[in-house]
Amino acid sequence: MNAATSGRSSGDVILDVKNISLAFGGVKALTDISFDVREHEVRAIIGPNGAGKSSMLNCINGVYTPQKGSITFRGHTFAHMNSRQVAEMGVARTFQSLALFKGMNVIDNIMSGRNLKMKTNLFQQAIYWGAAAREEHAHREFVEHIIDFLEIQAHRKTPVGRLPYGLQKRVDLGRALAMEPQVLLLDEPMAGMNVEEKQDMCRFVLDVNDEFGTTIVLIEHDMGVVMDISDRVVVLDYGKKIGDGTPEEVRNNEDVISAYLGTTH
Amino acid sequence: MESNVQTTFPRLMLEHAKQRPNAAALREKEYGIWQAITWQALATQVRHLACGMAEAGMKRGQHVVVIGDNRPRLYACMLAAQSLGAVPVPLYQDAVATEMVFPINNAEVAFAVVEDQEQVDKLLEIRPQCPQLARIWYDDPRGLRKYDEPGLASLDAVVEAGIARQQREPKFYDAEVATTRPEDVAAMFFTSGTTGNPKGVVHTHFTLLDRANAGKSFDKLTESEEVLAYMPPAWIGQNIFSYAQWLACGYVVNCPESSATVTIDLKEVGPTYYFAPPRIFEGLLTSVMIRMEDAGAFKKWLFHTFMAVARRVGPARMDGKPVSALDRLRWRLGDWFVFGPLRNTLGFSRVRVAYTAGEAIGPDLFTFYRSIGINLKQLYGQTETAVFVCLQPDHEVRADTVGVPIEGVEIKLTELGEILVKSPGLLKEYYKNEAATNEALTPDGWYHTGDAGFIDATGHLKIIDRAKDVGRIVGGASDGAMFAPKYVENKLKFFPHIKEAVAFGDKREKVCAFINIDFEAVGNWAEKRNLPYAGYTDLAQKPEVYELVRECVEKVNADLAQDALLAGSQVSRFLILHKELDADDGEMTRTRKVKRGYIADKYQVLVDALYGGRTEQFIETAVKFEDGRSGSVSATLKIVDAKTYPSMRRAA
Numbered sequence: 065m066n067a068a069t070s071g072r073s074s075g076d077v078i079l080d081v082k083n084i085s086l087a088f089g090g091v092k093a094l095t096d097i098s099f100d101v102r103e104h105e106v107r108a109i110i111g112p113n114g115a116g117k118s119s120m121l122n123c124i125n126g127v128y129t130p131q132k133g134s135i136t137f138r139g140h141t142f143a144h145m146n147s148r149q150v151a152e153m154g155v156a157r158t159f160q161s162l163a164l165f166k167g168m169n170v171i172d173n174i175m176s177g178r179n180l181k182m183k184t185n186l187f188q189q190a191i192y193w194g195a196a197a198r199e200e201h202a203h204r205e206f207v208e209h210i211i212d213f214l215e216i217q218a219h220r221k222t223p224v225g226r227l228p229y230g231l232q233k234r235v236d237l238g239r240a241l242a243m244e245p246q247v248l249l250l251d252e253p254m255a256g257m258n259v260e261e262k263q264d265m266c267r268f269v270l271d272v273n274d275e276f277g278t279t280i281v282l283i284e285h286d287m288g289v290v291m292d293i294s295d296r297v298v299v300l301d302y303g304k305k306i307g308d309g310t311p312e313e314v315r316n317n318e319d320v321i322s323a324y325l326g327t328t329h
Numbered sequence: 330m331e332s333n334v335q336t337t338f339p340r341l342m343l344e345h346a347k348q349r350p351n352a353a354a355l356r357e358k359e360y361g362i363w364q365a366i367t368w369q370a371l372a373t374q375v376r377h378l379a380c381g382m383a384e385a386g387m388k389r390g391q392h393v394v395v396i397g398d399n400r401p402r403l404y405a406c407m408l409a410a411q412s413l414g415a416v417p418v419p420l421y422q423d424a425v426a427t428e429m430v431f432p433i434n435n436a437e438v439a440f441a442v443v444e445d446q447e448q449v450d451k452l453l454e455i456r457p458q459c460p461q462l463a464r465i466w467y468d469d470p471r472g473l474r475k476y477d478e479p480g481l482a483s484l485d486a487v488v489e490a491g492i493a494r495q496q497r498e499p500k501f502y503d504a505e506v507a508t509t510r511p512e513d514v515a516a517m518f519f520t521s522g523t524t525g526n527p528k529g530v531v532h533t534h535f536t537l538l539d540r541a542n543a544g545k546s547f548d549k550l551t552e553s554e555e556v557l558a559y560m561p562p563a564w565i566g567q568n569i570f571s572y573a574q575w576l577a578c579g580y581v582v583n584c585p586e587s588s589a590t591v592t593i594d595l596k597e598v599g600p601t602y603y604f605a606p607p608r609i610f611e612g613l614l615t616s617v618m619i620r621m622e623d624a625g626a627f628k629k630w631l632f633h634t635f636m637a638v639a640r641r642v643g644p645a646r647m648d649g650k651p652v653s654a655l656d657r658l659r660w661r662l663g664d665w666f667v668f669g670p671l672r673n674t675l676g677f678s679r680v681r682v683a684y685t686a687g688e689a690i691g692p693d694l695f696t697f698y699r700s701i702g703i704n705l706k707q708l709y710g711q712t713e714t715a716v717f718v719c720l721q722p723d724h725e726v727r728a729d730t731v732g733v734p735i736e737g738v739e740i741k742l743t744e745l746g747e748i749l750v751k752s753p754g755l756l757k758e759y760y761k762n763e764a765a766t767n768e769a770l771t772p773d774g775w776y777h778t779g780d781a782g783f784i785d786a787t788g789h790l791k792i793i794d795r796a797k798d799v800g801r802i803v804g805g806a807s808d809g810a811m812f813a814p815k816y817v818e819n820k821l822k823f824f825p826h827i828k829e830a831v832a833f834g835d836k837r838e839k840v841c842a843f844i845n846i847d848f849e850a851v852g853n854w855a856e857k858r859n860l861p862y863a864g865y866t867d868l869a870q871k872p873e874v875y876e877l878v879r880e881c882v883e884k885v886n887a888d889l890a891q892d893a894l895l896a897g898s899q900v901s902r903f904l905i906l907h908k909e910l911d912a913d914d915g916e917m918t919r920t921r922k923v924k925r926g927y928i929a930d931k932y933q934v935l936v937d938a939l940y941g942g943r944t945e946q947f948i949e950t951a952v953k954f955e956d957g958r959s960g961s962v963s964a965t966l967k968i969v970d971a972k973t974y975p976s977m978r979r980a981a
Contacts, residue, residue, distance in 0.1 A: 208360035218589035220361065271472075 074295060075103035078279055079124070079247060084133035086119055086303075093119040094130065095303045101247070106273055106280045108290045108311075111300035112323060117283045118160065120300065121249050124281070125157050126150040151180055156245035158236045160252045160283075166225030170235050173224050174210055177242030178203045210238045214268060230261040237268060247279045248272065254286050262286065266293055291315065299323070337534040338515060339375070339412040339506045341576040346372035349579065352552070355401040358586040358594060366401050368579075374402070376502045378409035378484070381491030382440070383501070385464055389414035389508075392436040392517065396420045396429070396452075397444025399558035399571065399584045402468045402484060406442045407516070407572070411534075412502065414509045415440075418517045418529070419563040421919045425957060426451035430458050431526055432519045435761060439463045442484070446472040453478060511535040517760060518565050520712045529760030530565075530712045540715040540754035541573035543736045547720050548682045554580035554602045555679070559591045564920065565712040566686070570604050573715075595676030603683040607690040608921065610705070613675055614697055615825045619853050635663035636700075643700025649724045668701040677703050684708050684720075687920065689792070689816075691823030692728035699726065707731050709790060713769065713776060715754035719790045730789035740790065741775070747796040748782050749775040781813070793894075798925065800835025802897045807976075810897020812840060814925065817898050820888060824881040825850045829910050831923050832900065833936055839901040841939040843932065844878055845909050851877070866907045866964050875969055878905060882971040896976035902939050903971060904946075906932075907964035913953050935966065944968055 079101040086094040094116045101107045109117045122128040124135060126145035134141050137153055156177075164173050182199060189196045211217055214234050219227060224235055233253060240248055253269065254262045270293060272278050284290050290297060290311065297314045299307030301323040307314045314320055336344075345354065350369035357364055366374075387393070393410045395417050397403050407417040418436055420429055422444065429451065432438075439461050443449055445468065452465050464480045466487055467473060473483075494501065515534040519527040544550070558571035571582045580602070585594035621632050642656045652660075672678050683698070686708045698705040704723065709731035710716035718740075719732035734740050739751040755776050759765040769777050781796040793799065794813035802810045814832040817840065821830040828847035834840035848865055851874060855862055862868035886899040910916040910923060916931070917923050929936055931950070938946035949963035 205360060212360060215587075217361075217586050218593065274474075 074105040077101065078103040078138060079281075080136040081120075081124065082134050082136065084120070084123055084130045084135070086116075086123060086128055086130040092303050094123070094300075097133070097300070097303075097305050099298045099305065099308055101279060101281055102295075103246075103279050104273070104277050105295040106269070106282060106293055108282045108284055108294035108297045109300065110284060110287075110290055110297060110314075111306075114302070115300040116303040117300055118251055121157065121251055121281070121283060124150070125155065125249060151243065154244070154246035155249065156240040156243040156247070157249035158233075158240050158251055158253060160255060162232055162236050164224045164232060164236055164239070167223055169221050169223050170211070170216060170219050170227075170238075171204075171207060171221070173235055174207045174238045174242050175203060177239035178207065180243060207238075207242060210241050213241075213271070214238050230257050230264075233257070233265065234268070237265075237272075241272065245278060247281065250280060250282045250284075252283050252285065254284060254289055262289060269293065335511050335535070336538065337411065337506070337509050337511055337513070338538075338573075338576050339408055339509065341538075341579075342368070342372055342375065342408055343506065345576070345579045349552075352579075353581045354579075355404065356581060356583045356598075357401050358584075358590075358597075363583070363597070365581075371401075371405060371408075374405045374488070375408045375412060377488045377491035377495060378405055379412040379491065379502055379505065380494035380498075381487035381489070382406075382409055382415070383413055383505075384490040384494050385440070385487065387413055387415050387440055390416070390514075391440070392416045392418050392438045393440045393442060394418045394420050394429075394433060394436075394438050395442045395562065396448045397422050397442075397468065397562070398588065399562055399567070399582075400444055400468055401584060403442060403444060403562070404572065404582075406466075406484070411509065411515055412506050414505065414513060416514050416517055418519070419561075419568070420519070421561050421563040422448065423561070424451075424919065425913065426454045430455050432529065433459045433462060435529060436517065437461060441465045443467050445469040449473060449476070449481065453481075509534070511538070514757065516568065518563065518568070518712050528762055528765055531757045531760050532715055533757055536715050536754045536757065537569070537573045538577060539737065540710075540717045540752070541569060541577040543738075543754070544569070544717045544720070545574060545578055547717075547722075547735050548602070550574065550578045550580065550602060550682075552579040554578060554681075555598055555600045556580060556582050556602050557585065557591075557595055557598050557600045558582050559585050559588075559595075560604070560606075561919075566604060566710075566716055569716045570602070592676070596674070597676075599676060599679040601679045601681045603677070603680050605683070605685060606687045606920075607685050607694070608688070610685060610690070610694055610698060611822075611825070614694055615847070615850050617671070617675075618825070619849070622853070622857070631666055635667040638663050639668065639700035640696060643702070644696055647699045647702070647704065648726065664702065671701055672703060680704065682706065686710065686731070688822075688922075689819035690728060691819075693823065695726075695728040709792065711778060713756045714750055714752055714778075715756075717754065718750055718752065718778075721789075725787070725789070727789070730785065730787075730791050732790060733788055734790070740784070742783065745796065746781045746783065746793070746799070748778045748780050748790070748792075750778055751775050798835075802834060802840070803836045803838065805838035807839075807897030811894055812898050813895055814898075816895060817842070817885070817889070817900060818923070820885045821881065821900075824884075826854065826877060827881055829917075829923065831910070831925060831928055832898075833925075833929065833939070834898065837940060839940075840898055841936070842882070842900045842903040843928070843935065844882075844903055844905050846874060846878065846905060848909070865909065866962065869905045869907055870964060870967060872967075875905060875967060878903070879969055879971055886971060886973050890974035890976055893976075899973040900971055901973055902968060904935060904939065904966045904968045907948065907966060908950060908952065908962045911952070914951075915953075939968055 077100045082098050084094050084097045111117055123130050126147035129144040134143055184196045184199050216234055224232060253265055273280050294311055297311050299314055299320045306319040307317045346368040351367050353365035354368045354371045355366045393415055395403055395407055410417045420432060441452055449467050456462055466482055466484050468484050470483050511534045514531055515537055516532055518530045520530055556571055560567040575582050583598045585591045638659045642652055642660045646652050680703055683703055683705045706721040706726050709719040718738055720735050721732035737753050741749050751774050779796050780792055781794050781799050782790055782792040785791050794815040798814050800812040802812050812834040817832040818830040821827050826847055827844055829845035831843040832840055846869055860873055882900050882903055889899045890896050912919050916928050935946055935948055945965055945967050947965045949961055951959055951961050953959055
């Protein structure tokens, strides 16, 4: 179900990636990539392994600095992004390999996503009573809403390392949501899940997009998921863009088919 | 209090709101914090809901289905419906959509109050078969924003309409409440019968309140009790403990956050008055034992030492019998180190009275809880009797009886041993089923319970089995002996490794049984022995597991051999099923009672193999998944003989 069936309308371009090139020494991870992302849409980035999808997300996120090209977010153009800056602008992400704090419980992990919104300084927090306590209560309420949204109430106090993989992914999503992002970058959120877990995750992703209007940029390998939930798709292969359009267009694109399935010569 | 009985539920609510407006009536955990709703707030909400429902056309005598978990707003809806003289009909929230068609059509239901999207979807699915269903009102709007169905609305909309109606006609609500009399129908409960279509059990305000008050005076319940409402509202027991007695006593009912958080919520609430079916107590004990096995050496030693003290001293102490000073000291030490913390972890720190019923409970299980200071007792009752028929008094608690008849109850036995009950709390009738009503209620007011039993020397009632299930052995060594399948099955289920059992033997030469292993307990047992297994079906067929189960069966046989009446019911052969019996497959009722006839038909080939002397049998069974799809499970089951013992005493 994409924008056509859900009645969701995509807005203006919120993120515009122009001519990004990224190389690590001799390895050209990305070569001259350009695409845009509209507000409120679900944009998928797909491609075979090693195509440069995570690198692309890392560039948007400010983890990597591309040698060439620019990124325009809400009209402001940056040659390179600073992670903190990007987060403050409202871009959140999840990680393929789950960068959660395994020893902390679920509440604390999601709370760590509220870090940017915390205004009290170190001294106020050391004393706690007063401004810091009030702020903590307000943030805790927000975190509880997220826990309710993701249906993980039973695991509030469980150390994250003890949870099954599927639930850890949900906590990762929760932490990204705690930032109240406008754009959510999801790096393979369905990896390692069975059908039921994938359906649950899809539902949450769609609910986030629907209820909060968050723009979603999604790297995913499961074609079923991509075709079902995304509005538009970008296809990368060996660092180059080989397809861009609606799921239907991309599915029938010759280059995309040969990239995945190979061609006979 | 006499006046407490000759009244209705809405009137009781208004009384509490008048006398203690700011006391907590209900609590619900929202966003991690327990939020209380006062009696005054509840009364206001009920008033608005009732007015809103009247606006939507609800009339006196009409039925309203209520489907969902225990939620304050659903309770408010039931009170609102009763205020108008309408009849709430709670249904099981985990029922499949098709199961709801019969009750809805039988009761000509036009209004439905449901908890969330899941229930809404089920009703929308069966709507074509229930054309009279006009309104579907939901409590939790999550996921329902895009729904556009006729008659579907949030309860918020009902409240809004109600506020408007209240302002236009301020006297409307109170007039409606005044019109409802105690003899009017208060609620209807469909019994999930083990055979045929469910029957609607009709209760009035009087029948439910009479029994609620009888239970209240028996256990001296007050308004400061704390109760956790976690069983399905469709079950009469839940209604009595968290609705009828709630209004009769005015105590606080706590609603858990979700079914996944019940154990956590139980610990946080610390109820003082608690009910759970035996399988929950069994499950708790199993999990305690499993976790103790994983504990360190010192803790294990501590646990086993003090549990030995508890077993020796505990029951006598609980019963008020004399205990030596030294033993008392030992128990106190145990309480400090082990029992207190254990009760706390289980959530039972403040339990004054805990009841269990519905199935027989194993003596070891019973002793365990009583020995660590939890006042666990048994009771006997049915949907048709508004639960309280027999209760065990505090100092006369035993594992093998179900208690003494309480205030208002008379019991007598037929020549065949069936128990008859006379009580003010008996059902008014079976809805639209005169035949069944006349079959169950005699003209002079005695109710056929359908259970076989007897009153023992101490005046306690003992249940043997369902009367129609009690059979006779025909032919063979025990020709003519009584065969009570439930009695045998219960004894087998007392072992933590056996989850479910089905015994066959009526009109047969010997008794044979199907057994379901308990996956958690046996899995744990297998892991401790480094026995690998690949899932339930695989574990169930391991020869080591068969040995384990055979030991259990033979222990039961040895026990039965001691019983004068039932020595002929010993199990000669058994097999372990490859899949767990499930209500979704129609093999059990929603309250987990086995449907013996249905199972005998479905597994005919296995029954034949058992009696035919085969040592193994291939079986393939269809299973239904929770979303309604079908699949199949197959395996070759081994069939094993068990040793039987000669009867210790000759049956008369």
